Amino acid sequence: xxxxxxxxxxxxxxxxxxxxxxxxxxxxxxxxxxxxxxxxxxxxxxxxxxxxxxxxxxxxxxxxxxxxxxxxxxxxxxxxxxxxxxxxxxxxxxxxxxxxxxxxxxxxxxxxxxxxxxxxxxxxxxxxxxxxxxxxxxxxxxxxxxxxxxxxxxxxxxxxxxxxxxxxxxxxxxxxxxxxxxxxxxxxxxxxxxxxxxxxxxxxxxxxxxxxxxxxxxxxxxxxxxxxxxxxxxxxxxxxxxxxxxxxxxxxxxxxxxxxxxxxxxxxxxxxxxxxxxxxxxxxxxxxxxxxxxxxxxxxxxxxxxxxxxxxxxxxxxxxxxxxxxxxxxxxxxxxxxxxxxxxxxxxxxxxxxxxxxxxxxxxxxxxxxxxxxxxxxxxxxxxxxxxxxxxxxxxxxxxxxxxxxxxxxxxxxxxxxxxxxxxxxxxxxxxxxxxxxxxxxxxxxxxxxxxxxxxxxxxxxxxxxxxxxxxxxxxxxxxxxxxxxxxxxxxxxxxxxxxxxxxxxxxxxxxxxxxxxxxxxxxxxxxxxxxxxxxxxxxxxxxxxxxxxxxxxxxxxxxxxxxxxxxxxxxxxxxxxxxxxxxxxxxxxxxxxxxxxxxxxxxxxxxxxxxxxxxxxxxxxxxxxxxxxxxxxxxxxxxxxxxxxxxxxxxxxxxxxxxxxxxxxxxxxxxxxxxxxxxxxxxxxxxxxxxxxxxxxxxxxxxxxxxxxxxxxxxxxxxxxxxxxxxxxxxxxxxxxxxxxxxxxxxxxxxxxxxxxxxxxxxxxx
Numbered sequence: 001x002x003x004x005x006x007x008x009x010x011x012x013x014x015x016x017x018x019x020x021x022x023x024x025x026x027x028x029x030x031x032x033x034x035x036x037x038x039x040x041x042x043x044x045x046x047x048x049x050x051x052x053x054x055x056x057x058x059x060x061x062x063x064x065x066x067x068x069x070x071x072x073x074x075x076x077x078x079x080x081x082x083x084x085x086x087x088x089x090x091x092x093x094x095x096x097x098x099x100x101x102x103x104x105x106x107x108x109x110x111x112x113x114x115x116x117x118x119x120x121x122x123x124x125x126x127x128x129x130x131x132x133x134x135x136x137x138x139x140x141x142x143x144x145x146x147x148x149x150x151x152x153x154x155x156x157x158x159x160x161x162x163x164x165x166x167x168x169x170x171x172x173x174x175x176x177x178x179x180x181x182x183x184x185x186x187x188x189x190x191x192x193x194x195x196x197x198x199x200x201x202x203x204x205x206x207x208x209x210x211x212x213x214x215x216x217x218x219x220x221x222x223x224x225x226x227x228x229x230x231x232x233x234x235x236x237x238x239x240x241x242x243x244x245x246x247x248x249x250x251x252x253x254x255x256x257x258x259x260x261x262x263x264x265x266x267x268x269x270x271x272x273x274x275x276x277x278x279x280x281x282x283x284x285x286x287x288x289x290x291x292x293x294x295x296x297x298x299x300x301x302x303x304x305x306x307x308x309x310x311x312x313x314x315x316x317x318x319x320x321x322x323x324x325x326x327x328x329x330x331x332x333x334x335x336x337x338x339x340x341x342x343x344x345x346x347x348x349x350x351x352x353x354x355x356x357x358x359x360x361x362x363x364x365x366x367x368x369x370x371x372x373x374x375x376x377x378x379x380x381x382x383x384x385x386x387x388x389x390x391x392x393x394x395x396x397x398x399x400x401x402x403x404x405x406x407x408x409x410x411x412x413x414x415x416x417x418x419x420x421x422x423x424x425x426x427x428x429x430x431x432x433x434x435x436x437x438x439x440x441x442x443x444x445x446x447x448x449x450x451x452x453x454x455x456x457x458x459x460x461x462x463x464x465x466x467x468x469x470x471x472x473x474x475x476x477x478x479x480x481x482x483x484x485x486x487x488x489x490x491x492x493x494x495x496x497x498x499x500x501x502x503x504x505x506x507x508x509x510x511x512x513x514x515x516x517x518x519x520x521x522x523x524x525x526x527x528x529x530x531x532x533x534x535x536x537x538x539x540x541x542x543x544x545x546x547x548x549x550x551x552x553x554x555x556x557x558x559x560x561x562x563x564x565x566x567x568x569x570x571x572x573x574x575x576x577x578x579x580x581x582x583x584x585x586x587x588x589x590x591x592x593x594x595x596x597x598x599x600x601x602x603x604x605x606x607x608x609x610x611x612x613x614x615x616x617x618x619x620x621x622x623x624x625x626x627x628x629x630x631x632x633x634x635x636x637x638x639x640x641x642x643x644x645x646x647x648x649x650x651x652x653x654x655x656x657x658x659x660x661x662x663x664x665x666x667x668x669x670x671x672x673x674x675x676x677x678x679x680x681x682x683x684x685x686x687x688x689x690x691x692x693x694x695x696x697x698x699x700x701x702x703x704x705x706x707x708x709x710x711x712x713x714x715x716x717x718x719x720x721x722x723x724x725x726x727x728x729x730x731x732x733x734x735x736x737x738x739x740x741x742x743x744x745x746x747x748x749x750x751x752x753x754x755x756x757x758x759x760x761x762x763x764x765x766x767x
Contacts, residue, residue, distance in 0.1 A: 019506075025367060026352035027328055030073060032335045037075065037348070039356045045135075052079040075348045076358050076375065081309070082139075089143035092726040096150045099722035104154065106255035107715050111248050112161050115239045119157040119231045120150065127224035136216040144727065144735060145220030148672065148742075151723025152196065152225060155716040156189045156232030159683065162712045164240045165249050178241040186233060188686040191630045192679035193229040197222050198622035199675025202615030203668060209414040210608040210664065221672075259711050270755060271706050275699055278759045285756055289645050292652040299652060300661040301575050303605040304413030305733035310345075310381045312390065313355065313362070314374035315406040320460035322402075324352055324369040330403045331372045337396050338376065343385050347376040361415040387570060394450060406451040408567065412734050413664065414604065418565035419574045420449065421600030422581060425561040426593055429553070432456065435594060436562045442584045443564060448572040453565045455554070463520065464547045472541045476531040482542065485528045490518050520544065556597070563599060571733075573661065574601050605664070612667045619674050627678075631685070639760045640681040646752040647677040647745035654744020660737040669741030676720065676742070677749040680713045681757050688761060698765055702758040710754065717750040 001009045011017065028035045040055065042048055063072050097120060105113040124146060128138070136142055164181035168174060200218035205211070274281040314334060318327050328351050338347050348355070351372040354364035358375060365371050378386060390407055397405040411419075422443065424435050433456045440454040467482060487493050489512035496508045512518075512526065523544045527535035554561055568574050578598065585596055620641075627637035651670060655662060687709055691701035721743050728739025 020509075022507075025324060025369065026350070027324070028348070028350055029331070029335070030075065030348045031346055032339065035348070037350070037356065042078070048079050048082055052077065073346070075346065076356075076377075078358075085140055086138070086143065088730065089140070089147065089727075092147050092730055093143070093150065095726035095730075096147060096723040099725060100151060100154055100719045103255070103715065103718050103722050104158065107253055107259070107711070108158075108161065108165070108256070109248050109251060109253055111243050111245070112165065112240075115236055115243065116154050116157045116161055118239070119228050119236065120153050122231055122235070123149075123153045123224045123227040126227035127220055130223040131216070131220055134219060136219065139216065141214055141217040142220045144731070145217040146224065147727040147731075148217070148724060148738075149221045149224040149228075151720035152221075152676065153228040153723075154719050155679065156193060156228055157236045158715050158719065159185055159189055159712045160232050160236045161240055161244075162715070164237065165244065166708070168244060168246060168249055174241045174244055177244075178237040181240075182233065182237040184690065185683075185686075187630065188683055189232060190229065191626050192682045193225055194626050195623040195678050195682070196672075196675035197225055198626065199619045199672055201622070202618040203612070203671060206611045206615060210604075211611060213414050214668065217668075256711065259714060263707055263710050267710060267754065268703070268707065271703060271758060274755045274759050275702065275762055278763055281756065281759050285646070285752060289649055292649040295652050295656050296662070299655045300573055301605070302573065302661040302663045303416075303601045303608070304411060304664055306571065307359075307410035307412050308381075308383070308732050308734075309410050310378040310386060311410060312376055312386075313408050313410075314376065314393070315408060316372040316374075317404045317406075318370040318402060319458055320370065322370045326402070327351055327370055327372050330400070330405070331374070333400070334374060334397070334405070337393060338374075341389055341392070343378050343380070343382075343389050345377045345379040347374055349374045359410050361413065362410070363415065404453065406453075406567075408451065414608075416601050416604050417563070417599060418451075418453075419568050419601045420566040420578055420581065421598070421603070422564045422585070423556055423561050423597040423599050424564070425556060425559045425595050425597060426591070427560055429456075429560070431591055431594065432560065432562050435588075435590070436564055438588055439564050439581075439585060439596075442588075443566050443581055446577055446580050446584075448569050448577055449566045450569055451565075451567040454562070455564075456562050460548070462547050464545050465542050466545070467542045475536050475541065477528050477536055477541060478531070482528055482538070485526060486538070488512055489522070489526050520546075561597075565600065575661075578602050608664055609667060612664075612671060616671050616674060619671060623675065623678060627682070630682075631689070635764045636685055636689075636761075639757060639764060640678050640685055642756055642760055643677040643681045643749050643753050644674055646756060647673045647749035649752075650744040650746070650748025651741045652744075653748070654740040655737065658736070658740050660733075660740060663737045665734060666737035666741045669738035670745070672738075673742055673745045673749075677746060677753070680717070680750055680753045683713060684709050684753065684757050685761065688758075698762055702761055706754055706758055713750060713754065717746055720746060 001011060001014065028037050030037075040051075042051055059072065066072060097117075100120070101113065101117050104116050107113075108116065127146070127149070131137075131142060160182055163185045164177050167177035167181045170177075172180065200221050203211070204215055204218040204222065206215075316327065316330050316334070318330060331349050331351055334349070338344050349372060352369060353367045353371065354373045355375050357364055365373070378389065390409065393407050397407065420443065422439055424432055424439060426432050426435070436454050436456045440452060440457060443449050444452050465486065467479065469479070472479065472482065484493060488510045492509045492511040494507045495510050498506045498508050500506070512522075524537070524539055526538040528538055528541070530536055554563065556563075566577075568577050578600075582596075582598070590596070624637050624641070627640055628634060631637060648670070651666075651673065655666065660666065684705055688701050688705040691704055692698065696704070724739050724742055727735050728743060729736075731739065
């Protein structure tokens with residue numbers, strides 16, 4: 001090393017050179033014991049169960065070679081969660097298939113029911129094939145699509161086989177009945193299927209993150225419905241011409257007898273009454289529709305529910321500048337709490353960074369000495385036990401000194417920064433800090449809010465070194481040398497790499513004080529070399545002081561802002577909590593140039609709901625165009641559209657009675673309903689038009705069409721509800737709102753369609 005007056009010095013004379021462990025930046029524990037975590041991720045296009053089976057084979061052989069002091073445990077296995085979810089969906093699918101089969105069997109007999117039921121497995125297999133060609137597999141959304149489509153798959157076949165059976169009873173041969181029955185109803189079921197597809201196509205084409213999340217579901221419905229249409233138009237008539245017999249059709253069927261009894265004793269009289277009193281009928285329906293809309297505030301709005309998993313995470317964040325040792329001491333406190341919980345199966349903690357990515361919408365935090373994250377798994381899927389554990393841990397960790405501890409439940413849907421996020425925008429950081437403190441207090445005092453985080457709530461303390469440039473220039477000390485010397489003294493400076501004989505590389509770290517922790521008094525011991533090689537004390541050319549600074553300066557649309565975030569407890573309404581917070585914030589006087597914006601779940605929901613509104617609008621336009629082409633009229637498509645407000649009545653009452661809010665999946669259900677409920681109207685209006693072309697008067701045609709199409713309409717509604725009911729009852733809080741939206745809307749729409757559509761047809765049609 002060059003010294004003063006060009007003297008050469010050896011490094012060994014002025015420094016100690018030795019191997020040393022790198023500074024620890026990460027720890028891991030499993031059930032309180034030191035651990036090393038090994039992760040494996042699934043490649044695209046592979047089967048997770050095959051991967052798990054292959055891994056189990058390798059791991060079992062590896063365990064046999066481990067010493068007794070080391071154990072290998074599985075912390076997280078995605079295949080378990082996938083298996084549980086898929087088994088649940090397949091069970092719902094089989095239950096739905098069973099219900100649909102029973103309904104069809106009770107109504108049309110053994111032979112006809114077998115012909116109808118054949119549409120289901122064939123349509124599903126074709127749909128899965130096209131789904132695979134679209135690079136989607138069988139997962140949560142696609143299987144949910146199969147369950148939704150299950151009841152719809154037999155609708156076309158039921159209508160076709162009912163019409164063929166009607167002609168066979170009239171005395172036509174089976175072949176002639178199949179030809180005439182299918183040709184008479186063919187265009188009606190084609191247009192009704194296309195209208196249903198149009199309801200799902202816009203959902204499929206949504207481009208935001210929510211659209212990507214749900215895309216495989218509408219795609220599955222579209223593929224299977226189109227397959228069912230082809231089967232109904234080709235396979236069902238062929239099988240009917242071969243296997244249906246007069247004897248089988250003339251046998252009494254319990255459900256058909258009940259429906260015929262309903263037609264004779266109630267429907268015929270009700271239809272005659274509403275056709276005689278159209279104004280009164282439409283007035284009552286209009287009042288009920290307005291009443292249902294007024295119930296919307298009581299139903300409430302939400303985005304996605306909790307994930308209903310027996311797992312949760314605990315985030316620990318200590319103040320800025322905290323070393324990893326202090327963060328580890330906080331995790332030991334959490335260890336002691338978890339070990340007292342008998343419901344806990346196991347837990348793991350990563351100290352120094354977040355857990356590996358174990359849930360699709362939770363992004364792990366990168367390396368930070370002030371961050372740690374627990375992953376906790378419970379023994380059972382018991383909601384009451386889960387809620388009790390969460391509540392106890394939150395009570396025990398509230399107000400813990402020197403750390404912010406968050407107990408976070410997994411949530412469904414696309415990633416969201418937090419359920420509640422209030423942005424405050426403005427220029428001056430001090431003013432932002434004052435407003436943020438008031439907002440934090442309001443959010444904390446709002447019932448049901450937890451994990452409140454204000455980034456400006458605590459300041460970061462920095463050491464600021466102010467260099468006297470004039471003095472440094474007079475003494476001949478370059479600024480770059482000051483910078484390098486300070487870095488080497490405080491944190492060490494990597495000056496190169498050393499490679500040993502085995503090819504291993506090591507960083508060469510230059511440190512001023514080996515084995516000692518640097519503190520602010522050590523600045524007095526630092527000397528900087530001048531250009532002449534003379535040592536100059538750092539304190540002669542610079543001043544050292546502590547300054548407070550914000551932990552982070554965030555920007556939103558190029559404007560400075562601070563975002564205060566919070567979670568909500570259990571199933572409390574995020575919408576209601578946000579409304580309370582905003583109402584209190586409106587009472588707060590804001591300085592000029594400062595404003596509040598809402599982020600989090602509400603912002604994401606408005607974005608997604610906006611996409612769904614566009615989807616509904618596109619669906620309505622597409623359906624209207626199809627109906628105009630079919631009926632060659634502008635008034636009759638509007639008559640068909642009357643089924644949509646009738647469906648909204650049922651959906652609102654169903655959600656209110658079951659206690660579910662209008663979530664994103666409920667919106668999907670309502671959009672799907674737009675395409676489903678018009679099918680009954682299409683069948684009714686189309687047959688009425690055929691009767692009128694035969695010279696029958698309007699009222700007589702409406703009465704006959706209503707009675708003839710009553711059983712097919714009721715059966716298709718019953719099969720759709722039967723196919724969807726298991727998912728609604730057993731699919732958890734994610735799918736229940738969608739199921740009840742469709743079931744409630746379909747029930748009310750079917751009943752009222754059989755009465756209101758004839759009334760509107762009579763009013764808008766001349767003899």
